[in-house]
Amino acid sequence: MKAVQVYLLLYVFLMTNVLVNTFFGGITDKLRWIFKSQESCDSDWISFNATGLQADLKGKLFGQHIASDIILKAVNGFMSNDNSEKPLVLSLHGLSGTGKSFVTKLIAENIYKEGMGSRFVHLFISSLHFPHSSQIDTYKSQLQQWIKGKVTDCGRSMFIFDEVDKMHPGLIDSIKPYLDYYNNVDGVSYRKAIFIFLNNDGTQRITETALNFWREGRDREEIEFKDLETSLSTSAFTNKQSGFLHSSLIEQSMIDYFIPFLPLEYTHVVQCVMAQMKAIGLKPDQNEAYKLARDLQYFPKFERVFSVKAFDPTVIFEGLWEIFGPFLRDILGALFNGGSGNVPTHSPEKCDFDWISFRAAGLQGDLKSKLFGQHVALPIILKAVNGFMSNDNSEKPMVLSLHGPTGTGKNFVSNMIADNIYKEGINSRFVHVFISTLHFPHVHQIDTYKSQLQ
Numbered sequence: 001m002k003a004v005q006v007y008l009l010l011y012v013f014l015m016t017n018v019l020v021n022t023f024f025g026g027i028t029d030k031l032r033w034i035f036k037s038q039e040s041c042d043s044d045w046i047s048f049n050a051t052g053l054q055a056d057l058k059g060k061l062f063g064q065h066i067a068s069d070i071i072l073k074a075v076n077g078f079m080s081n082d083n084s085e086k087p088l089v090l091s092l093h094g095l096s097g098t099g100k101s102f103v104t105k106l107i108a109e110n111i112y113k114e115g116m117g118s119r120f121v122h123l124f125i126s127s128l129h130f131p132h133s134s135q136i137d138t139y140k141s142q143l144q145q146w147i148k149g150k151v152t153d154c155g156r157s158m159f160i161f162d163e164v165d166k167m168h169p170g171l172i173d174s175i176k177p178y179l180d181y182y183n184n185v186d187g188v189s190y191r192k193a194i195f196i197f198l199n200n201d202g203t204q205r206i207t208e209t210a211l212n213f214w215r216e217g218r219d220r221e222e223i224e225f226k227d228l229e230t231s232l233s234t235s236a237f238t239n240k241q242s243g244f245l246h247s248s249l250i251e252q253s254m255i256d257y258f259i260p261f262l263p264l265e266y267t268h269v270v271q272c273v274m275a276q277m278k279a280i281g282l283k284p285d286q287n288e289a290y291k292l293a294r295d296l297q298y299f300p301k302f303e304r305v306f307s308v309k310a311f312d313p314t315v316i317f318e319g320l321w322e323i324f325g326p327f328l329r330d331i332l333g334a335l336f337n338g339g340s341g342n343v344p345t346h347s348p349e350k351c352d353f354d355w356i357s358f359r360a361a362g363l364q365g366d367l368k369s370k371l372f373g374q375h376v377a378l379p380i381i382l383k384a385v386n387g388f389m390s391n392d393n394s395e396k397p398m399v400l401s402l403h404g405p406t407g408t409g410k411n412f413v414s415n416m417i418a419d420n421i422y423k424e425g426i427n428s429r430f431v432h433v434f435i436s437t438l439h440f441p442h443v444h445q446i447d448t449y450k451s452q453l454q
């Protein structure tokens with residue numbers, strides 16, 4: 001297969017996944033309902049795979065030896081005990097991007113056949129589900145009803161609360177009865193349920209500890225849970241508004257395990273990138289991974305030990321497009337140059353009519369058949385590009401500014417425009433992509449960037 005074909009395939013694969021995830025989540029759910037036997041609350045659909053969890057934690061989670069150990073022990077213990085006296089309650093602490101959501105996904109995948117897609121796994125995101133503090137009373141009763149209903153339906157249900165530091169303390173307290181050692185609450189037993197809280201707060205001391213180890217030249221793996229224990233005490237919460245801090249869950253020992261996530265170092269980011277390359281079917285390329293990891297931001301400012309933002313493997317497709325899009329050609333080039341001898345021999349692309357010619361009908365067709373839900377953007381783009389490309393005497397370059405959240409189609413549209421002007425599409429050597437966080441990450445280097453860009 002030629003590199004270009006592979007590229008296109010991969011590209012289509014990435015994009016369709018983004019689109020499907022974004023727009024058709026609801027429809028695919030319904031299709032699943034129609035075509036599959038329905039997931040039921042029994043061992044056909046729910047059974048814990050201890051070796052699977054262990055292998056996943058070891059092979060897919062990077063730089064988190066403490067979290068990995070505790071989670072394995074906690075989940076193993078809980079799942080192998082048929083007479084647990086209370087539900088399992090985990091509280092995961094760490095900066096965003098260190099792997100909290102990812103670990104949660106691994107746990108779900110090794111308990112539920114359908115993983116995070118299981119109808120017995122419930123995810124709450126504070127800013128999304130409970131945005132208005134004035135509606136706290138409504139949220140409370142809705143949440144209680146929801147949890148009660150779901151656990152009545154299936155005892156082995158999993159509830160994940162993300163951004164719990166942004167959650168109202170009263171709301172957190174409203175679920176307290178379900179976390180306790182009760183035989184049942186109003187006739188419902190919660191003892192088989194799993195509650196996971198994801199917390200971005202209380203992490204400053206975790207970072208300090210990791211940094212101290214690093215400064216003393218000690219191995220990160222030497223950090224033990226006891227070194228971090230105080231970091232997880234309530235006094236360590238930097239955000240005194242934290243809902244979690246003010247709830248009575250901590251005070252009343254409702255949490256079975258506090259689990260610290262260390263900030264990630266450069267090498268972990270490299271491992272992460274390699275794993276992601278593998279996940280989309282590319283041969284992991286260490287040089288490429290190093291290159292990508294180097295371009296991220298690190299802190300503290302001078303030592304640059306920890307990455308500010310490791311990408312989150314849970315948002316795999318969108319993330320990959322944003323991260324790998326401009327590099328795909330390089331990655332694939334490296335792959336094809338790597339000994340297979342399959343390098344396609346192209347005549348080099350030239351700046352002439354053979355390689356660059358606008359296909360108005362093609363663009364219209366693409367916009368109409370491949371871009372969904374953007375009736376406002378569509379005619380504007382079509383008119384703008386048509387007008388510009390059919391005018392041989394344009395007085396200025398065309399400048400478009402596309403606005404919208406990630407996943408709404410901005411990249412996709414840019415690609416369609418490129419596809420219908422350049423024979424090589426976005427791959428053309430006359431098309432240039434800049435991603436701010438990747439190419440211009442450091443504010444203090446603005447002058448260098450300026451002159452380079454010009």
Ligand SMILES: *[C@@H]1O[C@H](CO)[C@@H](O)[C@H](O)[C@H]1NC(C)=O
Nearest residue numbers: 047049050051052053055056
């Ligand atoms: C458990 O996980 C292991 C490792 O991922 C896998 O090989 C095995 O097939 C899984 N077992 C079951 C019953 O799914």
